Amino acid sequence: MAKNCTTTDPTDPSNGQQDILVQAALSLALGVSAFVVFCILRPRWRSLYAARKRKQDAADALPELPDSFFGWMPVLYKVTEEQVLASAGLDAYVFLSFFKMSIELFGIMFILACAVMAPINKTYVWLPTPGNPKNPHPQANLSSRQLDGTLSLGFGPEIVTMDQGKQKEDIRYLWAYLIFTYFFTGLAMYFMTRQTKRIIQVRQDYLGSQSTITDRTIQLSGIPLELRSEDKIKEFLEKLEIGKVENVTVCRDWKRLDEMMDKRLYLLRNLEEAWAVHQGRRSLKQLRVTLQPNPHANGEESEQEDAHEQDNLLNNHVVAYENPRPTTRIWYGLFNLQNKKVDAIDYFEEKLRKLDDKIIEARKKEYNATPLAFVTMDSIPACQMAVQALLDPEPMQLLAKLAPAPSDIVWQNTYLPRSSRMIRSWTITIFILVLTIFWLIPVAALAGLLDLCTIRQVWKGLATFLESHSTIKALIQTGLPTLVVSLLNVAVPFLYDYLANMQGMISQGDVELSVISKNFFFTFFNVFVVFTVFGTASRFWPVLQDTLRDTTKLAYQLASSVQSLGVFYTNFILLQSIGLLPFRLLEFGSVSLYPILLMGSRTPRDYAELVQPPLFKYGFYLPSAILIWILCIVYSILPIGYMILFFGLFYFVIGYFTYKYQLLYAMDHPQHATGKAWPMICYRLLIGLGVFQLVMAGLIALKAAFTAAALVVPLIPFTIWYSYYFGRTYEPLTAFIALRSIRRENDPNVNIADENIGIDRPPGYHRRRSTTLDEEREKGLKFVNPSLIVP
Incomplete structure (x- = not known):
């Protein structure tokens, strides 16, 4: 331990007030600015912020949002679950259900934490005592031991000795920890079970009354x-x-036919670009007029605008044919060492004609x-x-x-041998494990920034400077790590999405479920487990060795570290909720890329793709939400728990409305997963409950209340049993349609056994009589490789 390195009490809320205030100011500055910009741009940039409403027939039933600054918010709030199902489908309903369940659960837990646990913690944990004005009960580390009738508790460089009788008298409050561990576990399981039943009822009712080819x-x-x-x-x-x-x-x-179709698309785009260059590009001013319609238009006016946009898209290219024809350079001869320029339009047109003849012949082959x-x-x-x-x-x-749905199939993977898919899957799994080890380096470095003692060991001058500048110290120690971890959570999913697509899965729905699994593994293991248990790189190997020798030490280490990182995770949730969620609403990535893509657009196809709704990928957003759910559960009873529950509740409220707006109005989700992500969510929430129980058992044991700690342990096998019970009882109904749920086509209220359906639908939900979103999507589709039939 470095000299002049003082430790702070992790249970004292005053130690992190400065950090939380700085993080709150930073998050408010980011979030409010993003929200204000969104409210300004929303009515002016409908091609992005109302892309789904303008382009998707399924969104026609949604109410029009007012153009006023805040007027759209009450209208969005009043959109019912039935309208969500009708316009966005089961996947969106399940995703938003997770947020609604979390709001209800953490609302109750926050009230109980403020009313019961906060006074208990204030009385027994924060109460100053002579000799140690900050904390009467220093947390025991892994070297706790009993000597000569006294209990020695080591924490950092200090050794504090207390009389056992006094210790037993003071730890009576830990029985409240035990009771609330049971109560919060039961409460979480109750809400999970209740929401699962609601989703099953809606899913069976929804899928049982539709008839699609899928x-x-x-x-x-x-x-x-x-x-x-x-x-x-x-x-x-x-x-x-x-x-x-x-x-x-x-x-x-x-394979050969698909390759020719890919080559055909490449030639077609080159021919379109050459033709557009020959006819002349529109100016950026004309382009803005075309792509930004009148914000006050709706209904028939909007349809007329769309038609006008299409006319402009084609006709604005027309200029005098006297323009010089574009050329392209081709390479030929031995080893393609010779080249010459030829007429681009004639060249690509001839190449396309020859390739079309080959494709026609290839379609006739067996x-x-x-x-x-x-x-x-x-x-x-x-x-x-x-x-x-x-x-x-x-x-x-x-x-x-x-x-899977016909449009969801990755046809290039249907003819991959099973052995090839298995090799790809295992190769990418091993690669992800290697990546996980690689992520330890930046995560451990970030964890080192949280500890001033570690900074002093590496850079003494910086530590001295930070000690004398509290605001900069808060930014470096808390703001910077939380921001970098949040940016990692944004960037890493793109890599895992690419890896999941390389595994050779048959459908995009399976790919998306795989992305959810991979990204959750990253966020949970690297952002929570490694950050919490191992901390800095210097502690990684010793802690790992101790854990391998005695697995019970993992609980002690986890419990000891969780308290010290309470402020960090509070700031992490604060930044995610107030600071970054409004940026998701703003669609900052699409906004920043739009000018670049606009400048690169030349053909009508480019412009049409430019105004398509962005894709909403659950694998990018769901893992972070599950991690925050786990953090709220783990910290719910601890002294800082009421604060984390408050910001966690804030996260799920803002997240619910943010994602509701995106799913209904701004972004599209073409996959056909029929709500299969819900079991994945539940199993990962149960992992969080197991961590919560492990932390509480270790924390109570660290304070020598071994009886209370032992009584927490039965919750762990009970949670494991519940996961098996959930898999046997509920999971099949989230994967299949019960035969009794299937309706007769001529009477949607009667099933195939000519019996009235006794499904208790959620309040406010009524089965709509028109076609479902899936029926609209699959109208006229067949299970045929598009390469065989596309014109």
């Missing part, structure tokens, strides 16, 4: 060689008497069948019975699962 189609994998044809698969399934087969699409090795097929049944019950049954006694053969 709802009637199974994905059949592991098909043996003797069955790899449409007729044989149809004959096999109909012999099982599950139902009639309407259509079979055997996936074949279309390709080798793969072990994968999409089978469309004549009814939804037949499909559900097929996917919920074992079709073949051989392992890994004729496995049936629900098919």
Whole structure:
């Protein structure tokens, strides 16, 4: 330990007040400025902030938002769950349900923390005593020991000795910790179970009353060689008497055809660009007029504007044909060492014509069948019975699962051999483990900034300077680490999204669920576990060795570190909620990239893509929200808990309205996951509950209340049992449609057994009679590789 290095009491709230005030000022400056800019730009830039409302038919039923500065907020608040389902689908409903559940849960916990736990903590933990005015009960470290009738508790460089009788008298408040550990665990499980039942009811009602080609189609994998044809698969399934087969699409090795279609798109874009250059580009002023419609237009006026935009998009390019024709350089000869310039339009047009002839011929060829097929049944019950049954006694053969939507399929991966997909999956998994070790370096460095003693060991002058400048010290020790960690949470998902797409999954829905899993692993392990348990790089190896020798020390170390990082995580949640969520509403990335993309746009296709709604990816936003949920639970009982619960509640309130606006009005989500993210959310919340119980057991044990600590331990196996119970009881209903939930097409209130449905729908929810969002999306679609049929 460096000389002149003083430790601070982590349970004393006054130690972090300066840091929290500085972080609050920084977050307010960021958040308020972003929110004000959004409110100014929203009515003026509808092509971005109302892109989904303008382009998606499913959003027509949503109310128009007023153009006033704050007038849009009450209208957004009044949008019902039924309207969310109708316009954004089940995935959006499930995502927002998590935020609503968290608001209710943490609202109750915050009230209890303020009314009960805060007075208890103030009386027993913060109360000054002679000899130690800051803290009467220093936290025990891993070297706690009993000697000669006294209890020696080591914390940092100090050793404090107390009489055991006095210690036993003072730790009676820890029984309140035990009681509230049980109560908050039960409360969290109650809300989780209640919300799961609501989601199941809505999901079964929603999916049971619609009829899409996806709802009637199974994905059949592991098909043996003797069955790899449409007729044989149809004959096999109909012999099982599950139902009639309407259509079979055997996936074949279309690699060569797909490559030609990709090349065709490349040539087509080059030809369009050459033609646009020849006709002349519009000025930026004309472009702004086209892409920024009248903010007061709606209804028929908006449709007329859209038509006018399309006319402008085409006609504004027309100039005199006397312009010189563009050229392109081509390379030829031995090793392509010779080159010459040719007419670009003629060159790409001829290349496109020749390639089209090859594609027409390629579509007529027969390709080798793969072990994968999409089978469309004549009814939804037949499909559900097929996917919920074992079709073949051989392992890994004729496995049936629900098919993804046709537009969701990654056709290039359908003809990848299973072995290739497995190799890709394991390779990327190993790579992510290596990345996890790599992330330890920057995370440990950031953790070092939280400790002035560590800074003094590395840079004594900086530590001395920070001691004399409290505001700069708060910015360096708290503001900088929280900002960098938050930026990592924004940047790392892009990398994991790329890696998930490289794994060879069949559908984009599976990719997105994989991104959620990968990003949560990063945020939970690197931002919470490593940051909390190991701290600085200098402590990493000793702590790891101690943990491997005695796993119980992990609980002690976790409990000891959690308290010291309370201010950091308070500031982290503060920055996420007040500072960064308004930037998500502003869509800062799209706004900053728009001028660059605008300057690079030349063709009508470029302009059309420029005004498409941005994609909303749950894997980018959900893991951070789950981490904050876990932090709120872990700190809920501790002295700083009321503060973390307050800012956590604030995060989920702001997040609910931010993401509600984006999902309904600004951003699109084309995947067809039908709410399957909910079990993933619940399992990760249960991990958080397990950490909460482990921390409380370690914390109570550190204060020598071993009986109370031992009584916390049964909660851990109970939580594990509940996860298995959840998997057996509720998870199947989040993956399949119960046969009794399926409605007759001529009467949506009667199921296939001619019985009235007894589903208790959530308050305010009524099944809409028009077509669902999925039915609109899949109208006219078939399970056919687009390379075979696209014009």
